Amino acid sequence: MEAIGGLLTGFSVILTPTNLYLCMLGSLIGTLIGVLPGVGPLAALALLLPVTFALAPVSGLVMLASIFYGAMYGGSTTSVLLNIPGEAASVVTCLDGHQMARQGRAGAALGIAAIGSFIAGTLSVAAMTLFAPALAAIAIRFGPPENFGLMVLGLVCTLYMISGSTLKGVLMIAVGFLLAAVGIDVVNGQERFTFGFINLTGGVELLAVVIGLFGVAEILSNVEEIAKNTVLATRIRGLWPTLADWRASWRPILRGSGLGFFLGLVPGGGPVTASFISYAVEKRISRHPERFGKGAIEGVAGPEAANNSAVAGSMIPVLSLGIPGNPVTALLLGALVIQGIQPGPLFMVQRPDLFWGVIASMYLGNVFLLLLNLPLVGLWVQLLRVPYRVLFPIVLLLCVVGTYSANKNAFDLWVMLGFGVAGYVLRKLEYDLAPFLIAFVLAPLVEQSLRQSLVMSPDGALILLQRPATVLMLAASAVLVILMVHRNRKAQGGNR
Amino acid sequence: MFERAVNVFWIALGVATAAYSYTIGLIGVSGPESGLFPFIAALIVTGAGIALFGSARSRAAAPVYPRGAALGRVLGVVGGLAFMAVGIPWLGFAVAGGITMMILLRTVEHARWWESVALSVASVAVVSWLFGHVLGMALPRGPWGW
Numbered sequence: 001m002e003a004i005g006g007l008l009t010g011f012s013v014i015l016t017p018t019n020l021y022l023c024m025l026g027s028l029i030g031t032l033i034g035v036l037p038g039v040g041p042l043a044a045l046a047l048l049l050p051v052t053f054a055l056a057p058v059s060g061l062v063m064l065a066s067i068f069y070g071a072m073y074g075g076s077t078t079s080v081l082l083n084i085p086g087e088a089a090s091v092v093t094c095l096d097g098h099q100m101a102r103q104g105r106a107g108a109a110l111g112i113a114a115i116g117s118f119i120a121g122t123l124s125v126a127a128m129t130l131f132a133p134a135l136a137a138i139a140i141r142f143g144p145p146e147n148f149g150l151m152v153l154g155l156v157c158t159l160y161m162i163s164g165s166t167l168k169g170v171l172m173i174a175v176g177f178l179l180a181a182v183g184i185d186v187v188n189g190q191e192r193f194t195f196g197f198i199n200l201t202g203g204v205e206l207l208a209v210v211i212g213l214f215g216v217a218e219i220l221s222n223v224e225e226i227a228k229n230t231v232l233a234t235r236i237r238g239l240w241p242t243l244a245d246w247r248a249s250w251r252p253i254l255r256g257s258g259l260g261f262f263l264g265l266v267p268g269g270g271p272v273t274a275s276f277i278s279y280a281v282e283k284r285i286s287r288h289p290e291r292f293g294k295g296a297i298e299g300v301a302g303p304e305a306a307n308n309s310a311v312a313g314s315m316i317p318v319l320s321l322g323i324p325g326n327p328v329t330a331l332l333l334g335a336l337v338i339q340g341i342q343p344g345p346l347f348m349v350q351r352p353d354l355f356w357g358v359i360a361s362m363y364l365g366n367v368f369l370l371l372l373n374l375p376l377v378g379l380w381v382q383l384l385r386v387p388y389r390v391l392f393p394i395v396l397l398l399c400v401v402g403t404y405s406a407n408k409n410a411f412d413l414w415v416m417l418g419f420g421v422a423g424y425v426l427r428k429l430e431y432d433l434a435p436f437l438i439a440f441v442l443a444p445l446v447e448q449s450l451r452q453s454l455v456m457s458p459d460g461a462l463i464l465l466q467r468p469a470t471v472l473m474l475a476a477s478a479v480l481v482i483l484m485v486h487r488n489r490k491a492q493g494g495n496r
Numbered sequence: 497m498f499e500r501a502v503n504v505f506w507i508a509l510g511v512a513t514a515a516y517s518y519t520i521g522l523i524g525v526s527g528p529e530s531g532l533f534p535f536i537a538a539l540i541v542t543g544a545g546i547a548l549f550g551s552a553r554s555r556a557a558a559p560v561y562p563r564g565a566a567l568g569r570v571l572g573v574v575g576g577l578a579f580m581a582v583g584i585p586w587l588g589f590a591v592a593g594g595i596t597m598m599i600l601l602r603t604v605e606h607a608r609w610w611e612s613v614a615l616s617v618a619s620v621a622v623v624s625w626l627f628g629h630v631l632g633m634a635l636p637r638g639p640w641g642w
Contacts, residue, residue, distance in 0.1 A: 051631045165554040167547055171506060174540035178513055181534040190530045192520060193513070216577065223569040223604060224562050389605040393597045394619045396573065400580050400593065401623060405633045413581035421574060429499050430556040447533040455527040 003129050006348075010356030014364065019059055023361045026063040027368040030070020033087075035078055035380045036391065040087050041071035042327050043215035043395075046207050047402035049335055057339045058354050062361040064335060068328055069121060069311040069362065072271055073369045076113035076304050077380045080106055089271035089307035092279040096292060096299030103295050111239035112249050112297055113304040114373040120257040120305035121366040124312035127261050129359055132348070136320040139345035144452035145463050149473035151446045154323045155439060156477040157267035159484065162432040166484050169435045176439025177446070179204055186444070187451060199411040206334045207406045208415035209440065213433050214327070215399045216420025219392050221427060239374050241297075249301035252282050256305030263306070264313020267438075270326035271307035271314070278306035312362060319343055319355055322445065327434045330441040337441075499556060503549040510542030572604045588638030594620045 013019065033044040045064055052060030075090030080097035093113065100109040142150065159169045182193040183203030194200040241249065259281065260274040282302040283292045292299050315332075317323045322344035324330035336343050341351060348355045403416045423433060457463035464470050517538055520531030548554050562570050576596040583592035594616045601612035628635045 050633060051627075054632055165548075167544055167551065167554050171541060171544035171548065174537045174544065175506075175509075177537035178509075178534055178541065181537070185530040188530060190520065192530055192534065193516065216573075220570050220573055223573055224566045390601075390615065392573075393576075393600045393605075393615075394623070396577065396600070397593050397597065397619060397623050400577070400584070401589065401627050401633070401635065404584065404589075404636065405627070408634065408636070410581055410585045413577070413584065417574065417577045417581060420577070424570075425502070428556065428559040428561065429502060430559075443533075450533065451528045 003133055006133065006352060006356040007129055007360060009352055010358075010360030013058055013353045013357035014062065014360045019062055019357070019361065020364070022055070022059050022063040023066050023365050024368050024372075026066030027070040027073075027365050028372060030067035030072075031074035031369065031372060031376075031380070032070075032383070033067065034071035034074020034076075034090070035383055036386075040214060040218060041068055042331060043211060043218060043399070044071065045328060045331050045335075046210040046215065047398050049207055049331070049338075050402060050405040052335065053338070053406075057336070057341055057351075058357045060339065061332070061336065061354060061358050064332055065315065065358055065361060066365045066368075068332070069308060069365060070369060072308045072311055073114065073117050073373055074380070075307075076117070076300070077110060077377065078384060080109045080113070080300075081381060082384060089275045089310075090304075091272075092275050092303045093300055095279070096294070096296050099293065099295035100297065100300065105295065107239045108241055108245055108297065109300050110377055111374065112241045112245060112301045114239075114370060115241065116249065116253040116256070116301045116305040117308040118366050118370040119253050120260060120309040121312065121369070122363065123254075123257045124261045124264070124309035125359065125362040125366065128312045128316055128362070132316045132320045132355075132359070135316060136345050136348045139321050140349070142345060142469065143467070144449045144456060145467045145470040146473070148446065148449035148453055148464065149467075149470035149477075150321060151323060151442055151449065153473045153477045153480075154267040154317070154325065155435070155442070156480045158325070158435050158438055160480050161266070161273055162435060164430045164432050166488060168429075168431045172431060172433065172436035173439040176436040177443045179209070180440050180443030181447075187448070199409065202407075205403075205406055205409075205412045205415060206331075206338070206441070208403045208412040209419050210327075210331055210334075210437065211399050211403050212416040212419025213423035213437065215395070215402075216416060217423030217427060219395060219399075220420060220424040222388060223392060239377065245297050248297050252278075252298040252302035253305040255281065256302040257309045260306035260309030261313040264310030264325070265316055267317065267323065267325035270328075271310040272326075274306040274310035274313075275303035278302040315358070315362075319347060319358065321345065322347070324438055324441060327437045330438045334441050498561075499559070500549065503545050506545030507542055507549065510538045510540075510545055512538075514538035514542060569604045572600060576600045584636050586638070588640075588642060589635040590620050590624055590642055591638050593623070 014023070029044065030041065033041055045067055048067065052063055071087055072089055075085060075087040076093045076097060079085050079090040079093035080101050083094050083098040085091045085094055097109045097113065100106065155173055159166055162169045182200055184191055184201055191201060256278045259278050263274040263277060264270055279299055279302060282298045283289050286292065286298065314325050314329050317325050318329045318333050322333065322342060324333045333343060341354065399416065400413060403412050406412060426433060453463050454460055459466070464474065514535055517531035517535035521529035522532045522535055523529060576599060580592050580596050597616040597619055598612045601607040601615055624635060627633045
């Protein structure tokens with residue numbers, strides 16, 4: 001009942017010309033970003049973040065959220081037509097989507113991806129409507145020790161899900177914490193790691209870090225090898241799936257929706273993991289697994305549904321607990337903090353307009369995306385003809401504008417460049433940068449919770465073992481660490 | 497070799513920040529001080545750096561570093577951004593962006609002169625119009641007012 005009342009509040013907030021326009025614009029920009037290879041949703045969100053500072057918080061958040069799920073929609077177009085994923089969550093769509101395009105069924109692949117995404121997106125937002133308030137109601141009882149335990153669990157979950165070396169992930173988290181410590185300590189006003197340099201007193205600018213690590217580094221990786229785009233189809237026909245396509249796809253769409261939603265909830269999960277796991281599940285339970293990789297429509301329907309569903313799932317921990325599970329939601333959290341809003345258990349009570357407004361906008365955004373995606377597919381095809389070598393200097397200009405406009409300070413451009421080069425090098429060395437960004441955004445909250453917890457009790461750090469919920473979360477973190485060690489040892493044994 | 501140097505950097509970073517955090521103060525009479533949290537993070541950086549230095553298994557499989565033309569393109573982008581960082585406060589966004597873009601198109605993309613000029617002018621005009629006019633963001637201006 002509370003959810004329905006809240007949702008009505010949300011629709012009353014969102015159904016204004018400005019918010020509707022921004023939701024539609026964000027969906028369009030998101031789709032465009034998803035379509036264009038080499039521009040990920042994270043970099044795009046960072047580039048457009050300064051634009052939202054001039055907007056009301058709800059309008060800004062609606063626009064940013066719509067870019068996020070719009071990018072998930074758009075990514076499939078590039079995967080199907082070019083065999084190049086528009087963004088990471090569409091990698092698996094290349095496998096069968098592109099094969100379908102080679103067989104002259106690009107329209108069916110794009111159609112089922114769009115319709116599947118719409119169904120999954122709507123179902124997951126409905127689940128979010130019910131689930132997010134319940135989670136916030138539990139978390140509202142949390143004090144600093146519980147918050148600390150929750151954030152530790154979130155970071156350990158992120159480590160568990162990352163690709164590559166866990167040790168490198170741990171290091172990235174610690175470096176994220178260190179970098180966030182630069183500037184003035186909000187508790188006692190003491191300067192840390194500024195070395196008298198005035199540009200560092202306000203801390204390291206989040207936008208410069210994100211645009212550098214995920215925008216500039218991406219460009220540097222891409223310019224190494226500039227490939228020529230070969231679009232398979234010039235005219236897309238038959239977007240509406242046939243009855244046989246529906247028969248084959250409805251179960252994968254529903255499974256993908258459920259799987260994506262729950263994987264989105266888990267820190268470190270999100271759209272990328274959801275799409276890969278959905279593909280693996282569909283292949284495993286299929287009666288004809290040999291068809292996968294050769295143009296099976298289930299291999300498009302399931303992962304595309306999963307990556308869209310995961311968007312709504314991943315919004316829940318941010319809005320209900322204030323804990324981001326992936327870099328994009330970390331940036332959304334950062335955007336709210338910049339606006340002076342701290343998402344968390346009290347967010348729903350203190351800012352129902354924002355909380356429910358975002359949820360309501362996601363219902364509408366899914367409809368906008370379906371309406372935009374199918375009729376505009378011809379336009380996206382034409383856009384794919386723009387070669388990357390022409391595109392990247394424009395993206396670089398956008399990176400500069402996005403970074404500079406946050407503080408009007410050229411120093412941030414140097415920070416962006418430094419992190420761009422660092423991100424490029426660290427990618428080469430197989431460091432996963434997601435834990436770094438999540439830790440960088442979460443660090444002030446982790447530090448505050450830890451310090452408040454230590455002050456709260458005469459027993460010092462033992463307070464973390466005196467609160468049942470904290471003990472439970474730290475124990476779960478310990479179990480995950482043990483599982484990671486076990487997994488690594490097993491992998492080590494397998495390599496011998 | 498390069499990765500080992502990076503690991504040494506992590507160890508040095510961890511030790512230096514731990515030492516600096518210690519000087520800020522870890523625990524005071526009123527509880528934790530400003531240095532405690534970065535000190536813990538620095539210890540983790542040091543520990544992870546040492547572990548990575550000693551662990552062959554955690555090393556990147558076979559990182560491919562750019563050479564020749566690819567290296568030129570990467571350095572071209574880095575140089576272009578550095579020029580923008582230096583030039584923007586003096587020249588404004590439009591001129592600094594236009595020059596950078598033209599250089600990138602000529603050196604990285606090997607576009608023809610007229611293509612480079614046309615694309616640079618058009619891109620800068622569109623970005624300036626979109627961000628400066630439509631979205632109302634104050635882009636840096638040069639001494640000539642734009």
